[in-house]
Amino acid sequence: MVTMRDVADRAGVSIATVSFVVNGTKPVAADTRTRIEQAMADLGFRRNAVARALASRRTHILAMAYPALDHDLSSSALEFFTSAAATAARLDHHLVLWPVSNDAAELKELIGEGLVDGVLLMEVQLDDPRVAVLEAARMPFALIGRTADPTPYVHVDIDFDATIREAVAHLHELGHRRLVLVSGDRSDPGMIDYGPYVRSEAAFQATAEAYGLEPTILRSGTTAAAGRELAGRLAHDHPDVTAVMIMREYASLGLVSELRRTGRDIPGDISVLPLVASRELPSLSDPALTIMRSPGPELGRLGVESLITLVAGGSVPPPQLIPCRLEIASSTAPPPES
Template sequence: MATMQDVARRAQVSLSTVSYALSGTRPVSDATRRRIEDAMAELGFQPNAMARGLASRRSHVLALIYPAMEKGLGGTVAEFVSSAAETARENGYHLVLWPFRTTQAPEVRDLVRQGMADGVLLMEVALDDDRVDVLDEAGVPYTMIGRTRDVTDRPSVDIDFERTTDDAVQHLVDLGHRYVAFVNHSQATADDGYAPTFRAEEGFEAAMRRRGLEPVALRVDESPRAGRDAVATLLEREPRLTAFVTMNEIATFGVVAELQQRGVAIPEDMSILSIVTSPGVGEMSNPPLTTLHAPGAELGRLGVQKLLSLVDGSRPSTPNVLIPCVLEPGSSVAPAAGRAPDDDDREPVAR
């Protein structure tokens, strides 16, 4: 493999001049630059990543700490990772995968100290997450995908759960729904301090109350079986339900199956709005689900951009952002049974 020294010899200049030509740190005359570029092309020169990293103390590597797979990552995560990797690459950075769960803060610390990464992207932050503290202490730039409990000014990008749940409720209320249930993630995720479970629940309840409606919410295990059971539980708790908002893909399929088995037509008798959904999942149901799909790709891109602005002071800094999920029409939402849509947006309290 050709080294910079080889290029220098061939271009009849000193090693340092080649370096300056490459980095643009100091001016180089056009004639010299051209000779150097020719030499590089002829030799197929590519600067050695390790040497560059050692000398400059920047590895040009970003680490992505992602939830070590328990039960297969969903499409949203895949989309996120993919988009993050692509964005990193476009900016001359590499993305390495660090599969560490919330409890593995010490491992994160060790890896960070090895100086392999210039910055860290932290997925699936828990409300209280030791890994964040470790990164803070180590002084490594990082960006959270998600937010810890105290939404201080720690750098982050996240789904706007408040807005998303409000959009969901609004969408249904516009169609005349008054009795809406929320199928949340499981109690287990809550026990782990998984933030979306809390933020979406709070968001849903607030959105309902804000409209004078009574929220019905349930935490449901991630299984079709649990989804079926949830239908029973929720209908018992509020028989007048005309719509479900779900944030639990696997359980949603159970919900659909159970309703169909009970002879409840979707969307005529019951609307289903699946939120924070992976791409393509809506199509897998029959009828295709109306979804508010998670902006995984966008989060990946913005997360990396934010991180790069911290890593590399010369880039413009970006603010923390919250991105709402995007409505993707399907065929699982319709006006509330027996009501025309929009016929009384002013009648806040249920009959």
């Protein structure tokens, strides 16, 4: 059986360095890593997961907890997952998706089984019952999102303040003065204080005030049908609105389709700017959508890197906030002449 010592000898490095690569516990310079991986390949060294787990009391399995049964996984949520899973694989871990509900009971049951080394929490609420469960179990965890005060926790998140500021600035520069933010329906018990909605609404209030605009906030379900219904509400209750920022992708597609069906020109009559949008969204619609592009791929990567550092007992990684980026296509333009 080939050992780590054999690999270290062949690659001309220390056993510790081989271990860092094998166990993904510390970053190793790219050329050294390549040399070690080549030596492993040459010698037929196989990482034995069970032996490794026994030796280290670690399974090298991480779980992303997402309440997928309570509400559908969106395309933008999937971007977080696929990036996180790819990063975990690169760092010699496996990431699985746990569709456990937001209320922590199932999470408690699952982490009690000792199968995972750490947990990434998605869809974080301001007061999230899952955090207490993870703390009580001494299970390493990182948030993709933020509780009301996330200071004690390892977390990465979208910078909603900067995102809303850039979105409003884009529309304001085009000449829009009557803007609407469409946030999410918070009647679902698990979403009452869902961070992204709360933070975006607060950021819009503050930004609108700074521009001397009246901040109109509507809420909508996440489905295309909800977006279609929203088009009716806009026409009926807010006929003077010339630009809509909207947080949910399927709802934005429903909104655009229904606006077109009822004879509104986009962007001639009304500009539509989806927020936290995945890569595919712009091309799914005609006109192609101007979006605030989600940093999901970056945050998925950073979340896993932070979690693995934490699991390995490294120094606590600092929080990371990344804004969405404006990507201009064809759904925003100056408002019609009044």
